[in-house]
Amino acid sequence: MSLLDLLRTALRSVAANKLRAALTMLGVVIGVASVIAMLALGNGARAAVAATFESLGANQIQIGQRFAMEDSEFQGVGEKLTYTDGLEIADTIPLVERVEMSASKTFKARFGKNTVDVNAIGTTRDALEGIASSGEIQPVGWKDNASLTAEDFIGEGRIFTADEVYAGSLVCVLGYQTALDLFSGDNPIGETIWIDRERCTVIGVLAELESTDVQERYRSDPNEGMLMPISAMIQNLYDEEPSVYMVAHVTDADRIDDAKEQITNLLRERHHVEQDEEGNYKDDFDMLTRKDILGQQQEAATTFSLLLAAMATVSLMVGGIGIMNVMLVSVTERTREIGVRLAVGAKQRDIVSQFMLEAVLISASGGVVGIVLGILTIPLAAALNQGVALLLPGSIPLAFGVALLIGFAFGLYPALRASRLDPIEALRYE
Amino acid sequence: MTDATKEAVIRIEGLTRKYEMGNSTVHALRGVDLSVEAGEFVALMGASGSGKSTLLHLLGCLDRPNEGTYWLEGVEVSSLSRDELADVRSKRIGFVFQNFNLLPRFSALENIALPLLYRNGQIDGDEQQVRALDALSRVGLADRAGHQPTELSGGERQRVAIARALVTQPAVILADEPTGNLDSKTGEEIMHLLDELHEEGRTIVMVTHDPNIARHASRICSMNDGVLQDGGSQHVVA
Numbered sequence: 001m002s003l004l005d006l007l008r009t010a011l012r013s014v015a016a017n018k019l020r021a022a023l024t025m026l027g028v029v030i031g032v033a034s035v036i037a038m039l040a041l042g043n044g045a046r047a048a049v050a051a052t053f054e055s056l057g058a059n060q061i062q063i064g065q066r067f068a069m070e071d072s073e074f075q076g077v078g079e080k081l082t083y084t085d086g087l088e089i090a091d092t093i094p095l096v097e098r099v100e101m102s103a104s105k106t107f108k109a110r111f112g113k114n115t116v117d118v119n120a121i122g123t124t125r126d127a128l129e130g131i132a133s134s135g136e137i138q139p140v141g142w143k144d145n146a147s148l149t150a151e152d153f154i155g156e157g158r159i160f161t162a163d164e165v166y167a168g169s170l171v172c173v174l175g176y177q178t179a180l181d182l183f184s185g186d187n188p189i190g191e192t193i194w195i196d197r198e199r200c201t202v203i204g205v206l207a208e209l210e211s212t213d214v215q216e217r218y219r220s221d222p223n224e225g226m227l228m229p230i231s232a233m234i235q236n237l238y239d240e241e242p243s244v245y246m247v248a249h250v251t252d253a254d255r256i257d258d259a260k261e262q263i264t265n266l267l268r269e270r271h272h273v274e275q276d277e278e279g280n281y282k283d284d285f286d287m288l289t290r291k292d293i294l295g296q297q298q299e300a301a302t303t304f305s306l307l308l309a310a311m312a313t314v315s316l317m318v319g320g321i322g323i324m325n326v327m328l329v330s331v332t333e334r335t336r337e338i339g340v341r342l343a344v345g346a347k348q349r350d351i352v353s354q355f356m357l358e359a360v361l362i363s364a365s366g367g368v369v370g371i372v373l374g375i376l377t378i379p380l381a382a383a384l385n386q387g388v389a390l391l392l393p394g395s396i397p398l399a400f401g402v403a404l405l406i407g408f409a410f411g412l413y414p415a416l417r418a419s420r421l422d423p424i425e426a427l428r429y430e
Numbered sequence: 431m432t433d434a435t436k437e438a439v440i441r442i443e444g445l446t447r448k449y450e451m452g453n454s455t456v457h458a459l460r461g462v463d464l465s466v467e468a469g470e471f472v473a474l475m476g477a478s479g480s481g482k483s484t485l486l487h488l489l490g491c492l493d494r495p496n497e498g499t500y501w502l503e504g505v506e507v508s509s510l511s512r513d514e515l516a517d518v519r520s521k522r523i524g525f526v527f528q529n530f531n532l533l534p535r536f537s538a539l540e541n542i543a544l545p546l547l548y549r550n551g552q553i554d555g556d557e558q559q560v561r562a563l564d565a566l567s568r569v570g571l572a573d574r575a576g577h578q579p580t581e582l583s584g585g586e587r588q589r590v591a592i593a594r595a596l597v598t599q600p601a602v603i604l605a606d607e608p609t610g611n612l613d614s615k616t617g618e619e620i621m622h623l624l625d626e627l628h629e630e631g632r633t634i635v636m637v638t639h640d641p642n643i644a645r646h647a648s649r650i651c652s653m654n655d656g657v658l659q660d661g662g663s664q665h666v667v668a
Contacts, residue, residue: 344545345520
C-alpha cells in the first residue's frame, strides 16, 4: 500500500471517531505541554545564570544583613551591618581590595519653590562602576555592542571623589529627571539644595538612563533619585545608623572562599555572634558569591524541571497507554475489516503500517496541541520560577519528536496484534 | 493457452487439514484430491462440518494444509509464506462471502478498488478508478459508485462484492454461500450473474449446501467428513 493511501486510510479511521481521538490525545497534550514548559524553564535558568555571571563579578562577594520571618514579618536578624563594618573589612583583610557600600532612603529635596520626594542612594565612590558592570541600566540610545564605563553615566559635572566620601561631604549627583524637577531646566551644578534639613551641593547630573531590559522600563525609572556619599548620608540624614549593603571586591578571584571565611570571622567577632549548643553560629549577615547564586538558581530550576519532567513522563505514559488502549479497542472493533483486507491481499506490514499510522496520527495531533498549550503556559511556569523561562526554537521539534515516539511506541503492539490475526478467524468475527 | 493440454487452474493432491482443539484433533480434511479446469463452475456441497469451508479457505490461500500439495495455475502455493500467500490472494483470487464483507463508510467504488491498493503501487490511482468502475459496470451498478454499503440493498451489496472479486482479473472466483444472506429472488439474480461470469469463461468455485443453488454449477462435488465423494467428478446435466 502506498504511503499516501495509508495516510488517507488512517485519517479516515481517526476522523470516524473524532471525540474518541480527541480524548485519547489529552495525555499526550499535557505531556508535550509539560515537555515544552520544562525545556523553557531549563533554558531560562541557564540564561539567568549567564546574566548573573555578568552582574556579579567573579571576584565579588555581596554582603547584607540577614533577614528572617519573625512574627509573620520579614525582619532583620541580630545587629545591623554598618558602614563601619564595611570600612573595617576593607582595612583589615588584605584579600579585600575595596568594599562598595550603599544604603538608600527617601527624603524631601527642595530648591527654591520646587520640592520633590527623592530616593537618595548613599554610596561609595565606585557606585557607578558597579552600575556599569551590572549591565542593567544604560544611557538612553546606548548601542548594545559598546561597553560602558562609569564616565558614560555622567551627564554634567562629576561624581564625588574618594576624599569626599572619606570626609562625609554633603555633595550630591542628581538623577536626570530629578534635576529637571528641581531646577526646571536651569543648570544645577554648584547650586545648593535642601535635603530634609541639610544643605547639599549639587556637583553633577547623571545622563538620561534607561533599563536595558525593555520590560523593566515600565516598572521603574532610573532617572528619579540622587547619589551622595554614604558617609555624609549616614552622618547627617539618618536618625539611627542604617544597615548597609556591601559588595567586597577580592584581589584574587581564586581565593574568594578564603576571603569569605575571613570576612565571616571578622563580622562574627564584631557582631558578637555566638555558637549554639551544637556548635553552629547564628550569623546575622548573609554572603553571596557567583557560585552561590549559580547554585541557588540551578537548584530552583532543577527542582521545578524535575517536577515537570515527572509530570511529563507520567502524562506521556498515561497518554501512550490511552492510545494503546484505544488502538486495541479499534483493532477488536475492526477485526472483520482486517479480515477483509487480508483476504484481498493485504500483507502483514500493510496492516501494521495502517494501525501504526493511526496511533501516530493521534499522538502527533496531540503533540501539536500540546506544543501550543505549552507555549501558552510558559508565562505561568515562569511566574512560578522567579520569572526565568525561555523557549528555544529547537524545543518545538524535540517535543514533537517525543509525541511521535509515543505514537510509535504505544501503537506498535496493537498494530502487531492486528497484523497477526488469522484471516479466517477475522472474517468470521461478529 | 496455446497448448491443447491446458493446465488445470486448481490442482490439489492429498490435502489434509487438522486442528488441535484442546486435547483432541479435528480432521477437517482427510486427503482431498481435486482438479478444476479453466472456465469450470464447481459447486462444493456438503453438510456443515463436512470440510467444504476449510477446503475453500485452503483454495483461497487463507490457510495452509498440514499435508498435501496445491498448484494454482501450475504454481505450487501450499508451502508459501504468509506474505507470499497474501500476494497470491491479491493477484489470483477473488472472494465472494456470504455476508458480503464490504467495508462500512467506504463507497461501493472504494470497496471494489480495495484489492488494487495492495498491489504495491503498481496500479496508480486513476487506473484503480477505471478498473473499479469497469467492474462495477459489469455487475450493473455503475450508478451506485458513490453509495456506501448501508445505502445499498442486500443484492446490490453482493454485486459490489462480486465486482470487488472481479477487479483483479483473478484466476478463480471463490464464493462462500453467496446467496446465504439473500432472499430467494435476489439469490436467483446473484446466481444469474455468476452464470453469466461462467459463460464469459471465468473459473468459479462455490460452496453451498442448497441443491437449488448448486444446480447452477457445471460440476457438483459433495463433501462428507473431510473427504470428497465420487472423486469430485459428478457433472451436472442441466
